[in-house]
Amino acid sequence: MPASLGDDQKSEIIDAALTRLVMANHILAREDIIDNFGHVSMRHPLRPDRYLLSRSRSPQVVSRGDIMEFTLDGELIGEDSRSPYAERHIHGAIYKDRPDVNAVTHHHARSILPFTMLDISLRPMFHMASVIGPDVPTWDSQHEFGDTNMLVDSMEMGHSLSRTLGKGRVALLRGHGAVCAAGDIRSVIMVSIGLRDNAALVAQTLAMGKVTYLTDGEIEKSSNMLLGAMPLARAWDYWVARAGYGRL
Amino acid sequence: MPASLGDDQKSEIIDAALTRLVMANHILAREDIIDNFGHVSMRHPLRPDRYLLSRSRSPQVVSRGDIMEFTLDGELIGEDSRSPYAERHIHGAIYKDRPDVNAVTHHHARSILPFTMLDISLRPMFHMASVIGPDVPTWDSQHEFGDTNMLVDSMEMGHSLSRTLGKGRVALLRGHGAVCAAGDIRSVIMVSIGLRDNAALVAQTLAMGKVTYLTDGEIEKSSNMLLGAMPLARAWDYWVARAGYGRL
Amino acid sequence: MPASLGDDQKSEIIDAALTRLVMANHILAREDIIDNFGHVSMRHPLRPDRYLLSRSRSPQVVSRGDIMEFTLDGELIGEDSRSPYAERHIHGAIYKDRPDVNAVTHHHARSILPFTMLDISLRPMFHMASVIGPDVPTWDSQHEFGDTNMLVDSMEMGHSLSRTLGKGRVALLRGHGAVCAAGDIRSVIMVSIGLRDNAALVAQTLAMGKVTYLTDGEIEKSSNMLLGAMPLARAWDYWVARAGYGRL
Amino acid sequence: MPASLGDDQKSEIIDAALTRLVMANHILAREDIIDNFGHVSMRHPLRPDRYLLSRSRSPQVVSRGDIMEFTLDGELIGEDSRSPYAERHIHGAIYKDRPDVNAVTHHHARSILPFTMLDISLRPMFHMASVIGPDVPTWDSQHEFGDTNMLVDSMEMGHSLSRTLGKGRVALLRGHGAVCAAGDIRSVIMVSIGLRDNAALVAQTLAMGKVTYLTDGEIEKSSNMLLGAMPLARAWDYWVARAGYGRL
Numbered sequence: 001m002p003a004s005l006g007d008d009q010k011s012e013i014i015d016a017a018l019t020r021l022v023m024a025n026h027i028l029a030r031e032d033i034i035d036n037f038g039h040v041s042m043r044h045p046l047r048p049d050r051y052l053l054s055r056s057r058s059p060q061v062v063s064r065g066d067i068m069e070f071t072l073d074g075e076l077i078g079e080d081s082r083s084p085y086a087e088r089h090i091h092g093a094i095y096k097d098r099p100d101v102n103a104v105t106h107h108h109a110r111s112i113l114p115f116t117m118l119d120i121s122l123r124p125m126f127h128m129a130s131v132i133g134p135d136v137p138t139w140d141s142q143h144e145f146g147d148t149n150m151l152v153d154s155m156e157m158g159h160s161l162s163r164t165l166g167k168g169r170v171a172l173l174r175g176h177g178a179v180c181a182a183g184d185i186r187s188v189i190m191v192s193i194g195l196r197d198n199a200a201l202v203a204q205t206l207a208m209g210k211v212t213y214l215t216d217g218e219i220e221k222s223s224n225m226l227l228g229a230m231p232l233a234r235a236w237d238y239w240v241a242r243a244g245y246g247r248l
Numbered sequence: 249m250p251a252s253l254g255d256d257q258k259s260e261i262i263d264a265a266l267t268r269l270v271m272a273n274h275i276l277a278r279e280d281i282i283d284n285f286g287h288v289s290m291r292h293p294l295r296p297d298r299y300l301l302s303r304s305r306s307p308q309v310v311s312r313g314d315i316m317e318f319t320l321d322g323e324l325i326g327e328d329s330r331s332p333y334a335e336r337h338i339h340g341a342i343y344k345d346r347p348d349v350n351a352v353t354h355h356h357a358r359s360i361l362p363f364t365m366l367d368i369s370l371r372p373m374f375h376m377a378s379v380i381g382p383d384v385p386t387w388d389s390q391h392e393f394g395d396t397n398m399l400v401d402s403m404e405m406g407h408s409l410s411r412t413l414g415k416g417r418v419a420l421l422r423g424h425g426a427v428c429a430a431g432d433i434r435s436v437i438m439v440s441i442g443l444r445d446n447a448a449l450v451a452q453t454l455a456m457g458k459v460t461y462l463t464d465g466e467i468e469k470s471s472n473m474l475l476g477a478m479p480l481a482r483a484w485d486y487w488v489a490r491a492g493y494g495r496l
Numbered sequence: 497m498p499a500s501l502g503d504d505q506k507s508e509i510i511d512a513a514l515t516r517l518v519m520a521n522h523i524l525a526r527e528d529i530i531d532n533f534g535h536v537s538m539r540h541p542l543r544p545d546r547y548l549l550s551r552s553r554s555p556q557v558v559s560r561g562d563i564m565e566f567t568l569d570g571e572l573i574g575e576d577s578r579s580p581y582a583e584r585h586i587h588g589a590i591y592k593d594r595p596d597v598n599a600v601t602h603h604h605a606r607s608i609l610p611f612t613m614l615d616i617s618l619r620p621m622f623h624m625a626s627v628i629g630p631d632v633p634t635w636d637s638q639h640e641f642g643d644t645n646m647l648v649d650s651m652e653m654g655h656s657l658s659r660t661l662g663k664g665r666v667a668l669l670r671g672h673g674a675v676c677a678a679g680d681i682r683s684v685i686m687v688s689i690g691l692r693d694n695a696a697l698v699a700q701t702l703a704m705g706k707v708t709y710l711t712d713g714e715i716e717k718s719s720n721m722l723l724g725a726m727p728l729a730r731a732w733d734y735w736v737a738r739a740g741y742g743r744l
Numbered sequence: 745m746p747a748s749l750g751d752d753q754k755s756e757i758i759d760a761a762l763t764r765l766v767m768a769n770h771i772l773a774r775e776d777i778i779d780n781f782g783h784v785s786m787r788h789p790l791r792p793d794r795y796l797l798s799r800s801r802s803p804q805v806v807s808r809g810d811i812m813e814f815t816l817d818g819e820l821i822g823e824d825s826r827s828p829y830a831e832r833h834i835h836g837a838i839y840k841d842r843p844d845v846n847a848v849t850h851h852h853a854r855s856i857l858p859f860t861m862l863d864i865s866l867r868p869m870f871h872m873a874s875v876i877g878p879d880v881p882t883w884d885s886q887h888e889f890g891d892t893n894m895l896v897d898s899m900e901m902g903h904s905l906s907r908t909l910g911k912g913r914v915a916l917l918r919g920h921g922a923v924c925a926a927g928d929i930r931s932v933i934m935v936s937i938g939l940r941d942n943a944a945l946v947a948q949t950l951a952m953g954k955v956t957y958l959t960d961g962e963i964e965k966s967s968n969m970l971l972g973a974m975p976l977a978r979a980w981d982y983w984v985a986r987a988g989y990g991r992l
Contacts, residue, residue, distance in 0.1 A: 060489050149470045
């Protein structure tokens with residue numbers, strides 16, 4: 001953030017970010033990525049040491065006033081008696097560990113659940129899923145934390161999960177769901193949808209034979225293309241129309 | 249119920265209960281838990297020896313005036329020539345046998361049907377299904393009653409089914425469907441949806457390999473968390489929005 | 497039909513029948529039983545030697561003015577230059593052969609297609625499907641007619657199919673779809689939906705183990721119950737609400 | 745095109761074509777054939793050496809002003825700074841190689857993806873899919889082009905794909921999707937939907953046993969029938985109603 005930004009400019013940048021974050025909540029609900037539980041955040045556009053995330057609400061019903069601001073350690077900025085998500089530490093830990101990540105989703109898209117407990121690769125098998133990256137590791141809360149309520153509700157657990165995520169865009173959580181991380185809010189939606197669809201397709205293909213995963217070269221070239229400005233803009237237009245905003 | 253409640257207070261409590269019961273009908277229809285047949289009830293909030301249940305209508309179209317009041321033996325309170333559900337005895341028998349239960353659904357969510365006739369465990373395999381509890385027993389009307397029209401339409405059959413349910417939250421009915429029972433109306437919706445999703449996921453996982461069910465500790469801790477005030481409120485907000493009520 | 501019916505009464509009976517037939521068209525479209533092709537008819541309520549069927553239109557868009565009247569041999573009553581369905585002879589042949597049948601659907605509900613070419617029983621495995629009856633035979637146009645355009649477009653083919661249907665409520669057509677026949681329009685919708693769901697459930701169950709079909713006694717008792725006045729009225733209410741008519 | 749057409753007539757022909765092309769975009773989005781990516785084109789109705797295709801937008805949100813005109817080599821006609829689809833060469837190459845083709849879709853309907861990498865025939869197994877033709881070949885970009893971003897973004901790649909398509913109506917693209925080609929815009933929608941449904945049904949049937957594909961004679965006779973004026977008009981009415989246009 002240039003030091004020379006005026007207050008009006010700052011305010012506009014924050015306004016645009018909040019609008020996009022609220023829309024992302026509704027898009028992820030519409031696309032059956034997130035249902036009653038799960039969440040999406042973005043790094044603060046002017047303060048990389050903070051992130052924006054709704055108070056504890058289902059994304060389907062999130063609106064502007066629900067967005068809260070947190071330090072990367074999950075401390076609430078400002079006075080607000082409303083409850084934050086217990087699992088907000090997933091977001092903070094990843095933002096801390098990954099300066100390249102500016103948007104994170106945590107969800108339980110149903111098609112991925114079987115893969116959180118099976119030794120079957122979720123490597124992309126079609127180009128639109130290439131954005132999930134070549135490796136999809138799984139984190140099991142049992143390994144470090146034993147029997148829990150399955151929530152990632154401390155910075156310690158968040159960092160443990162973040163270590164499994166590593167430099168990738170996706171990690172699965174055994175018996176729970178997934179986290180997706182990307183450079184911006186539109187990309188993380190594309191990653192989340194690509195993961196959902198790839199899981200469904202790998203399952204369908206395995207029922208009939210062998211999966212031919214994309215090559216490393218195909219994954220790199222396809223994902224670079226899809227995460228470019230044009231495809232992201234085109235996909236965003238589509239998602240917002242489906243989420244009921246009409247044509248922007 | 250404190251003896252000191254005034255008439256206005258009683259009326260408000262009943263009013264709130266009826267509103268919530270009608271909404272539960274619409275939610276269960278929207279979530280494809282109940283279609284033309286199936287029903288949801290709640291124990292009367294002021295008279296634990298009675299329960300509230302729609303007249304014989306599909307939940308999708310139930311409204312306030314359709315709710316009837318019954319003794320736990322299924323006797324209608326008051327004058328009403330409209331027909332009650334033949335299977336209302338499922339509700340009465342469970343309320344009689346289980347003082348801890350205040351809401352019951354009976355439904356035929358399609359994903360569970362195969363499991364009513366297979367020797368495959370429906371124990372939870374992901375945290376959101378933990379609310380169904382560790383064991384999902386199956387009741388077969390053939391065992392005690394032979395060839396029937398498959399309906400649980402007497403107190404005798406209701407108690408037989410209730411014995412299979414035992415102290416749990418879910419029982420399957422061979423070639424028929426399921427009953428779900430919980431401490432309140434929002435919890436029983438969460439149990440019903442958790443059962444539907446767990447069945448679908450166990451089927452999908454088995455097609456590719458072995459299911460890793462949650463541990464006893466995970467089931468207990470996760471379900472205690474999910475059936476807490478915050479998660480129930482958050483889920484309810486989501487369900488009512490999807491059922492067309494908009495944001496409350 | 498009593499000879500003593502006045503013209504007003506006759507007109508009201510026909511009016512009610514047409515209304516219900518148009519609604520049945522929309523219901524079957526809404527429930528994904530019929531898409532662009534497929535049709536539903538009813539026997540004329542006052543002239544058992546005639547039947548009512550839309551002109552060649554997709555049920556989704558059928559309205560009152562589209563309904564035509566035919567002799568059981570498929571001859572159009574009255575002047576009308578609009579095209580009838582080429583496959584109307586399915587309806588006429590069944591009405592001729594089965595005086596107990598007053599409503600017929602022909603459709604291609606996707607879940608049944610695999611069973612039109614597999615030696616796997618579609619006998620009911622849950623009570624709501626009991627209405628399809630204990631046996632679901634398959635007709636193959638190849639046997640008598642060789643390579644065709646797959647349409648049942650002559651009375652000869654209609655009667656051939658009707659012989660396979662026999663005294664039952666359902667017959668499958670290899671590589672094509674199904675016919676459902678029942679005593680009235682609401683029953684034939686229940687049979688069509690029961691068939692669709694039973695096919696999906698048998699497939700899902702077989703993927704995990706062995707299907708436990710209902711016993712003969714269960715099928716008879718359940719179907720007699722479901723095809724009674726109360727369950728049909730309750731199901732109809734549900735279907736019309738879902739088809740967008742709101743609550744009647 | 746007769747040389748004697750007046751300007752008004754030409755304008756009306758183009759107007760009708762554009763209207764239909766925009767509707768086709770919305771229909772294919774509604775039927776889950778095309779999501780954020782994928783496209784549909786038609787050959788220019790008066791200039792067979794040109795084709796009409798939206799600028800780079802998701803079909804769901806395409807409107808009249810988005811349609812561009814291209815030479816068969818993919819050169820934009822007229823001034824327009826907006827970006828075309830990178831994969832427009834699929835369309836140009838097929839129009840060049842196949843004078844009988846006047847409409848093309850490129851899509852990633854999910855049900856077909858497994859078949860792009862499996863040695864399992866997608867030959868039609870039910871009459872409504874007969875329009876895809878007896879053979880469904882697969883093109884693999886690796887064979888001639890090695891690791892790419894999976895897009896068919898040059899005339900060279902377009903012609904390579906077109907050679908795999910040959911004289912057929914459908915070709916699959918490994919790890920990517922499909923192209924469908926037909927004589928007019930309504931037919932290519934029917935082919936696209938037939939392909940989508942046939943893929944889903946072959947998968948479902950294989951899970952239980954052996955697929956009985958249609959005979960050559962059945963495929964030829966059924967597809968000739970379905971691609972006739974009446975069935976196409978009836979299907980179009982259905983698609984446009986579902987796409988939200990109401991009854992035309």
